[in-house]
Amino acid sequence: MEIHNRTPNVYDLLEINKILLSTSNNGESFEKDLHLNGFIEKPWGYEYRVYCDSIFDVWRLHISKNQSTSMHCHILKDTVLICLHGDGETRFLDGTHQALKSGDSIYIAKGVFHQTISGKSGIELIEVENPRNKFDLLRLKDNYGRQNMAYEKNRRRPPQEDDGTLIEGRNAVLETLRSGRAVDKIFLAEGAHLADVAAEAKKHGVPTVTCDRRKLDHMSVTGTHQGVIAQTAAQEYVSLDDIFRVAEERGETPLIVVCDGIEDPHNLGAIIRSAETAGAHGVIIPKRRAVGLTAAVARSAAGALAYVGVHKANNLASTLDELKERGVWLFGAEADGTVDLYEAPFDRATAIVIGSEGQGLSRLTRDKCDYIVSIPMRGRVNSLNASNAAAVLLFEALRRRLGH
DSSP: OOEEEEOOOHHHHHHHHHHHHHOSOOSOOSOTTGGGSSOEEETTEEEEEEEEOSSOEEEEEEEOTTOBOOSEEESSOEEEEEEEEEEEEEEETTSOEEEEETTOEEEEOTTOOEEEEEEEEEEEEEEEEESOOSOOEEEOOOTTOOOSOOOOOBOOOOOOOOOSOEEESHHHHHHHHHHTOOEEEEEEETTOOOHHHHHHHHHTTOOEEEEOHHHHHHHOSSSOOTTEEEEEOSSOOOOHHHHHHHHHHHTOOOEEEEEESOOOHHHHHHHHHHHHHTTOSEEEEESSSSOOSOHHHHHHHTTGGGTSOEEEESSHHHHHHHHHHTTOEEEEEOTTOSEEGGGSOTTSSEEEEEEBTTTBSOHHHHHHOSEEEEOOOOSSOOOOOHHHHHHHHHHHHHHHHTTO
């Protein structure tokens, strides 16, 4: 992740003083409670809260294509912007700007005026604010005629496209579980009396997540979820035998990608896409603490799911043991690896193991790997996004197998 730091300069301080002298509103919103429930529709897109505690506020922002936020600052808190996907840039009052692409982040100190502009495909951001305070916004006039008002009307989330992967309501979820359809996880509202759903999920080995009812409100397509939503797979999962069968039918040495706790759907989708284009025979993901085959994953995979199978492992450690028993060598990717990328023996049966976005390989997974591989780097940033690292290893394995 590339990190850029911004601190206030003379232009910022002059504008802050000018605004505070010209208004009795010291940056506080007059509509303090409007953001607490549901999505907030903005002229440039929408935002919603995904986490908060006594210290941090975390928001997800969607800026529509070729739109921009106002030029604004927060006078009481620091902000970090993390680009999830899409592209754009953040501009500052002194005329400088910083490009944003997936995996980039910017630290913006309190008092720095900034404006984020999306590219042709729009941009999705995580905004982390510390200390928690959403009412210290100072805004210069923008394209939408707003000034010094932190929030507009609070509205429901824009209607969601029904992609068929969310099953809502008690009876619908129960019948989905009983039908044997692949279900990644079930979301239960806190306080909901759904013991029968929880029991059925446990019977079928489906993880359940208990969360605030507002999260289900945000997810819901129908608006009548009854306190339970099942997240089903956008594509049926395959068995481990299926993956080996593909390699055998092609007359090739197995090449497999193992994802150890990838949580971002865009990362998983990109890994699946790279796996397919590099000729991998399958992808393995864990059942718990990882994203499944959601609609967002399918979109990011750009059609690759039609050609490469994904196996969901009930127990990743046991699956890694089984791979080794079947003659597959495990190559974990880490920045501090002991084997250089160009020296790793990828010409044998290979499983490339990619760790989670934040923590990398888990200790148990790392211990099971036969090789810990590092990618040579010459820049100042010493790591790659998980999907980028997977692509580098996959295509080096392909190059080796092609004899180049």
